[in-house]
Amino acid sequence: MSYLYDYTGVIHIHSAYSFDARTPVADILIAANKNRIDFIMLTDHGNMRAKEDGLEGWHDDTLLIVGQEISPRFNHYIAFDIDTPVGIPEAESDISPQTYIDQVRQQGGIGFIAHPDHQGLQLFHVKHYPWLDWTVTGYTGIGIWDFMSDWQSSINGYLKAPFSILFPAFCLRGPKRETLQRWDQLNQVSKVVGIGELDNHGSTRRFFGIPFSVFPFSKAFKFIRTHVLTEIPLIKNTKRDVETLFSALKRGRAYVSAEYYREARGFSFTISDTSQNATIGDEFTLNDRASLVTRLPVAAKIRIIKDGILFREEITHNLTCPITQRGIYRAEVYLEVFGKYLPWIFSNPIYVKGD
Numbered sequence: 001m002s003y004l005y006d007y008t009g010v011i012h013i014h015s016a017y018s019f020d021a022r023t024p025v026a027d028i029l030i031a032a033n034k035n036r037i038d039f040i041m042l043t044d045h046g047n048m049r050a051k052e053d054g055l056e057g058w059h060d061d062t063l064l065i066v067g068q069e070i071s072p073r074f075n076h077y078i079a080f081d082i083d084t085p086v087g088i089p090e091a092e093s094d095i096s097p098q099t100y101i102d103q104v105r106q107q108g109g110i111g112f113i114a115h116p117d118h119q120g121l122q123l124f125h126v127k128h129y130p131w132l133d134w135t136v137t138g139y140t141g142i143g144i145w146d147f148m149s150d151w152q153s154s155i156n157g158y159l160k161a162p163f164s165i166l167f168p169a170f171c172l173r174g175p176k177r178e179t180l181q182r183w184d185q186l187n188q189v190s191k192v193v194g195i196g197e198l199d200n201h202g203s204t205r206r207f208f209g210i211p212f213s214v215f216p217f218s219k220a221f222k223f224i225r226t227h228v229l230t231e232i233p234l235i236k237n238t239k240r241d242v243e244t245l246f247s248a249l250k251r252g253r254a255y256v257s258a259e260y261y262r263e264a265r266g267f268s269f270t271i272s273d274t275s276q277n278a279t280i281g282d283e284f285t286l287n288d289r290a291s292l293v294t295r296l297p298v299a300a301k302i303r304i305i306k307d308g309i310l311f312r313e314e315i316t317h318n319l320t321c322p323i324t325q326r327g328i329y330r331a332e333v334y335l336e337v338f339g340k341y342l343p344w345i346f347s348n349p350i351y352v353k354g355d
Contacts, residue, residue: 004229010342012197017044032062039063043078048085057238082109112140118149126165135176141193145175147224148199169260174343184308194226196256222260229253255347266297269331283351289322290323301334326352
């Protein structure tokens with residue numbers, strides 16, 4: 001394993017090209033640059049007009065990648081590395097998601113199941129948009145932590161709403177347990193890459209009759225991010241850099257983080273022995289005693305998960321533990337903020353195999 005470059009990205013956002021959003025792409029890019037976001041992956045509903053209008057590419061220090069959210073009534077899917085949008089009627093309820101997963105693959109693209117356990121927010125008439133069909137195949141991964149779903153679930157009454165709007169990062173609960181459990185189970189069969197989703201629309205909402213710009217992108221970009229680890233640096237060549245990021249993402253070289261209180265760059269998760277090293281997304285052949293090492297920029301609560309079960313937990317900035325059994329290992333990290341441990345980092349697994 002050679003040196004890896006850590007790039008901060010935001011996946012699944014909507015611009016004024018979406019029917020339910022209002023922020024122009026230019027304004028989103030200004031916010032991304034101010035927040036030091038290396039790349040953003042735009043997913044407007046049912047179209048790729050931003051790409052058609054020539055907006056995909058580098059804008060100062062942020063790379064804009066244009067994809068699409070395929071959004072029938074249920075089973076939303078975000079697709080990338082496709083040349084033409086996949087035409088699915090909005091709000092269609094009986095179309096098989098395997099149909100559009102296959103259409104994305106036929107274009108050579110990649111795709112992720114979006115907000116799989118979305119519950120909506122009945123209190124404010126927000127519909128639920130979960131993924132229902134788990135018989136599908138051919139997708140690259142799933143969203144394991146969606147900001148909008150997480151934030152909406154924190155609002156359990158009208159009195160809680162103002163606090164949740166003012167302090168959304170403090171209200172985040174992290175990936176849903178059912179989402180992580182399903183992800184762990186899916187990874188027992190084949191690699192399923194986990195990503196973070198922002199799903200921000202920059203919309204205005206009314207609470208108690210008062211209009212709010214709930215999450216302008218300048219604020220929203222501090223929430224859920226996806227870091228991608230690449231073996232070669234980005235060089236501000238759009239075609240090459242997009243290929244570099246997609247290649248790493250397909251390998252699972254990624255971790256998800258909430259960075260309102262603390263940036264996650266400096267996190268690493270590796271397994272090694274005397275002859276080999278592996279990091280997030282890699283396979284590791286267990287020949288002898290190996291060591292798992294988790295490093296953080298600051299001390300926090302580290303939880304190592306093996307095959308969906310807690311394997312080790314410790315509050316530290318550098319956790320080392322022996323590995324003597326094959327299995328699928330991933331890391332969860334919780335940051336202490338005002339006396340409360342908040343969800344911070346969730347890594348993709350390392351797949352430890354026998355010789």
